[in-house]
Amino acid sequence: MLDYDVEAARYDATRGGRPRARAAAEAVLALVPSSARSLLDIGCGTGSVTEEIALARPALRVFGADASHGMARVARGRIGAVVLGDVGRLPVADAALDAVSAVWLLHLLREEGRVREVVAEAARVLRPGGVFVTTVDKDAGHDVGSDIDAVLAPCLSSQPADTAGLVTGHAARAGLERAGEAAFAGHGQGRSPRRTARAVLRGDYASRLALPGRTAERLAAELTALPDPDRARPDPAYRLLAFRLADGSALT
Numbered sequence: 001m002l003d004y005d006v007e008a009a010r011y012d013a014t015r016g017g018r019p020r021a022r023a024a025a026e027a028v029l030a031l032v033p034s035s036a037r038s039l040l041d042i043g044c045g046t047g048s049v050t051e052e053i054a055l056a057r058p059a060l061r062v063f064g065a066d067a068s069h070g071m072a073r074v075a076r077g078r079i080g081a082v083v084l085g086d087v088g089r090l091p092v093a094d095a096a097l098d099a100v101s102a103v104w105l106l107h108l109l110r111e112e113g114r115v116r117e118v119v120a121e122a123a124r125v126l127r128p129g130g131v132f133v134t135t136v137d138k139d140a141g142h143d144v145g146s147d148i149d150a151v152l153a154p155c156l157s158s159q160p161a162d163t164a165g166l167v168t169g170h171a172a173r174a175g176l177e178r179a180g181e182a183a184f185a186g187h188g189q190g191r192s193p194r195r196t197a198r199a200v201l202r203g204d205y206a207s208r209l210a211l212p213g214r215t216a217e218r219l220a221a222e223l224t225a226l227p228d229p230d231r232a233r234p235d236p237a238y239r240l241l242a243f244r245l246a247d248g249s250a251l252t
Helices: 017-030 048-057 069-079 114-125 145-157 164-173 194-202 215-224
Strands: 038-042 061-066 082-084 097-102 126-136 174-185 237-245
Touching: 017 048, 017 174, 017 237, 038 048, 038 114, 048 061, 048 069, 069 082, 082 097, 097 114, 114 126, 114 164, 114 174, 126 164, 145 194, 145 215, 164 174, 164 237, 194 215
Parallel strands: 038 061, 038 097, 061 082, 097 126
Antiparallel strands: 126 237, 174 237
16 A cells, blocks of 8 residues: 555656646536535545645635645645544534545545445535535546556456445435536546556555465566557546435535
8 A cells, every 4th residue: 555645745746637636626516516615625635636626616615634644734735724634533513514525535445344434424524415526436447448457357356445336325324315426537647557567566556456475576567568568548537426415405
C-alpha cells in the first residue's frame, strides 16, 4: 500500500493533474443539487478535485478531510479548510452538511466493515435531503480492453470493496436512496506497460491485485515485454453514484 504522506509531493503529476481533477469535479457537481450550500470532500488527498469543486461553484462552502498528514498539508494550500482525521469518525455534527463526496476513496478501504462505516458516517453528517456522491467500481474503470488488462487479469481481486452493489446496500442500511449516476474520464491516466510495471512493483495496485510471493516481479516482467512498452493505452473511465438521505424536502 502506498505511503500517502510520501506520495503527496508527486501525486497530482502522476495522476492526470488538473484535467482529471476538473472532470471529476464536474461529474460530482452534476449530482449535487444547486441549492446545496456546503460540501465535505472526504479522502480529499491533495485537494485537487476539492479545489475544482470550489472554483466551479463559488456559492458552495467546500471543506476537505483526509487521514494523511502529507496529503492534508497540500490540500490546505489549495482550499484552506481541511480536517486531518479518520473519515469514518468525522469531527462534524449530525445533520450539518448538504453534500458529502468521496472520489477514489472506497476502493482503498479493504478492512472488513470499513466501507459500511464510512458510508454510514457520510449519512450521519448529512441534512435530510442531502446527497452522498462517491466513485464505485474504481478499479474496473481501468479495464479498457488493453494488453495490460490481459496480463493483470489472472491476479485481479475477486472482492473489490467498492462495487456498486455493495455500496448501494451499505447506503440503503444508512437511510440513503439512489439519486443519480454520472461518469467521467481519467484524463492522463492511460498507462503504458512499463509505467504499469513500475506501479505494480511499488505496490500501487494493492487494492486491486493479489500478489503473493514473487508475483509482482513476474507481472512486471510480462508487462515490460509487451509491444510498445512506453506507449500509453486508453484512459480509464470512472463511475459515480449519488445517494440522497431520506426525506428529500430540504433540497430540490
